[in-house]
Amino acid sequence: MGRMTPVAAYDEFADAYTAENETSLMNAYYERPATLALAGDVAGRRILDAGCGSGPLFAALRERGAVVTGFDQSAAMVEHARRRLGADADLRVADLADPLPFADDAFDDVVASLVLHYLRDWEPTLAEFRRVLKTGGRLIASVNHPFMNNLIHRRTGPRPDYFESYTWTDEFELHGQTARMTFWHKPLHAMTDAFTAAGFRISVISEPHPMPEARELFPDDFHLLDTFPSFLFFALEAG
16 A cells, blocks of 8 residues: 555544544543643633544533534544534534635634644645634644654664654554554654744643553553653644
């Protein structure tokens, strides 16, 4: 199998990814709790879940009192989200790289959970996030940690230049199904430069630990994640 676009890949393994995301160490005990912690008290806030997948983060934000709208490029993932969230959930199929189908100043927060690293050029997407956010609104984003990218490559082949942007493809198992996804690496300074150029002020850069209860649930994998970050988290304010 060659490289696949995110929409083709997620359409192909939507069922397996949805099942994995529910209970996995990386999602259920690491990325999602960290994103929700950065979001804090969201009661009454209008939130855009950009790249919502099958909707677990949408559901968690809604349970905390937020008014949530979600979109994803993969129609198969949006269908999973509809089954989870109900027919009345505000869900759409839309491409993160295209102009967003929302009005200016429509949201208090945008949550972009593990999606920006699929894009070569962040500028148009960040400009759209800024447009749909109210002034003072927040962008909460998580991405592959650039240091982890280099650690992976050091184990599997020649180490690339950290300071360059480049694509890399990861292969992993999801409930017995092999998935291949291609990501864009960016050094940390390129990420922060893109955020500030788009009109965001960086409030928090976070490298959290997994949830402590994951130690007993995932004894073989917990230690690495607890001592070396896989994801990098940002909380940003729209100026």
